[in-house]
Amino acid sequence: MGWMQSLKTRARQLVSGGRHAPRPIPVVTDPCYRVPLTTLESRTHFEPRRADFVAWWLHDRGHVTDGQLLTPPRLGYGDLARVHTPEWLEALGRPEVLARVLGVEAWDVDVDVVLPTFRAACGGTLLAARLALASSGPAVNLLGGFHHAYPDKGAGLCPLNDLAVAIAVLRSEGFAGRVAILDLDAHPPDGTAACLAALGETQVQLGSLSGSDWGPLPGVDETVLDGADDARYLDALDALLRRLAPADLTFVIAGGDVLAGDPMGKLRLTLPGVWERDDRVATWVEGRASVWVPAGGYTRDAWQVLAGACFRLITGAPLGAPLAIDPLIAHFRVIQAGIEPLASPDSWSLDAGDLEGALGFRRADPPLLLGHYSREALEAAFTQYGILGTLERLGYRDFALTVDLGTPGDRLRLRGRFGSDPTEHLLVETSVEVRPDPEGPVLFIHWLTLRHPKGAFAQGRPPLPGQDTPGLGLAREAGALFGRLADRLGLVAVALRPMWFHVAYACRDAFQFRDPRRQGRFDALLRDLHAEPALQGPAGFRLPDASMAVADGRVWVERAGEAATTYVWEPDELIAWTTPRPESPERSLEASRVRFGLRRERES
C-alpha cells in the first residue's frame, strides 16, 4: 500500500501544478457541525451536511489525514460574554428565539442540542485562529462566519459572532497584533461591525464585498456589487486587497452564497470564479496567519466553494473543474468498501449472505431482509453510515431494529425513545422487495417513512400531503443507502412509486420516471411551478405549498391544442439505474407540449 500512497501523493503534486507540495493544514470540524434541525434544509435551502461533505471529501481523497481533522472545544459562556450581552445569552436558551434566528419553527429547536453546535463552531474559529497564529499559515473551521450576530441580537442563521468572540478572547490573552477581516459572503457584515464597535476595536480592518446594499456600515470598507459576474467581482476584490494593509491575523469569510442562482445572495459567480477568488486571497495572505470560515451558501453546489478553498490551501492550486459527484453517495461508497466486500455483478445469484455469515453478522435464527441482511448487519450499517448518530443528536435513544418478512415486501422498522418518555416510537419504516425486470432484478421500495415524533407541527403550516408526523430530514441518506443496498446485491436499479409530488421532488436528482414521456411531464410541472410567483417564498420554492396544490387539484394542465383540465397526480414508477441510461428524445418533446399552472383562489 505504501508505494500506492506515494504514487497518489506524487500524482496530486503533478495535478496541483507543482506550485508547492501539499501541506498539512489544520481543518476543524465535528459531527455536531451537522446542524441538528430537521427543517433547516427545506426552510432555508442551507445544506446542514456541508461540513460533513467537505470533511469526507478531503479525507476520502487523501487531502487530509485523521490527524489534521481537529475537534473544536465548546466555548464557555464566560468567553461568549466578552462580546454578547447577558440578556442575549439568556434569551438564546428559549427555542422561539433560536428558531427566529435560524429561520425554522420553534418545535424544531432542541436548545440543548442546537446551542452546543454554535458554541462548538465559535470554539472552532478560536482554535483555528490559535493554530494559524502558531504556524503563520492558514487554518480552516468548517462551520463559522456568523457575521449577522450583534452583541445583543442575532439574525440570518447567526446566533453568536464567532469572529468577534475569537478576537476578544485572543486580546484578553495579550494578542496585540493587527487583525483584518475579509468578508466575502454575499451579505454585509452588519453584526461583526457592531461587535467590533462594542469591543472598542480600532486595530481591526473590516473589508467586504456584498451583493446587497444594507446602507452605510461604520468602520466597514464595503463594496456593493449587485448582480456582478466573475470579472467584475474579481476586479473589485483586487481593489479591496490593494486597500487593505497586511495584518498579523486575517479572517477570510469565504462565503458560498456568491454563486449564481443562490436564492439569498445577489451575485452571479461561477464555481471557477469563486475558486479564483479564494486563490487570489490565499496568495495575498501567504506567509501570514489566516482563518477560513464558510458563512452562507444556499445552493446544491455551495459545499464545493468550501471544498475548493480547502483544496487551494492544501495543494497550492485551485480546483480545475466542478466536482461531478454527490458527496453523500461518494462517501457511502467508501464506507461500504470498508465494512463489507464489494458486490460483484453476479453476487445475487451466488449467495452473498454467506459472506455476512463469514463476517459473523448472520444470526442463527434469522429473518433476513431480502434474504441477505440480518438485524445485526442492518444495525451495524445504520451505525457505520451515521444514521443512528444523527438520530441521537435529534434526541432519540434506545434504538430497536426489527425485520419482518411478508407481503408486499420485507419490512424494516427502527424504533426509539426520547427524553424521559418510556414510550417507543416508530422512527423509520420501509418495505422492500426484489422484483424481476426485463433488464435484471430491481430493488422495489413499497414505502419509506422517516418519522420525527418528537417534533410537532406548528400552527399555521400545513404538513406535507400524506404526512402525519414531521420528517427526520434524512431522505438523502435513505436514498444513498438504498443505492448501496442495490449495488451490494448486484441489482440493476432501485424503483418506487411516488404517491405525492413532494416525494418525486425529493428524488429528482437520483431518479427518473421509467416512461420518458411521464418524465417530460414532470419536468414541465417543475418548470411551471417553479415560475409561479405564489409558490415563491423568501428562501425560494415553497415545496409544501406546491405539493398541497397538486394534491388538492389546484393545478391545471394544458396540452397543445386542448382545453386546460385539472391535473391529477400520476404515481408512475420512478427508477434509478445502477448504470445510467441514455436519454430518450421523447422526454424533452413531451415537456415542450404541456403547460401547467396554479388555479387562482377564486376559481377553485
Ligand SMILES: [Zn+2]
Ligand atoms: Zn450570506
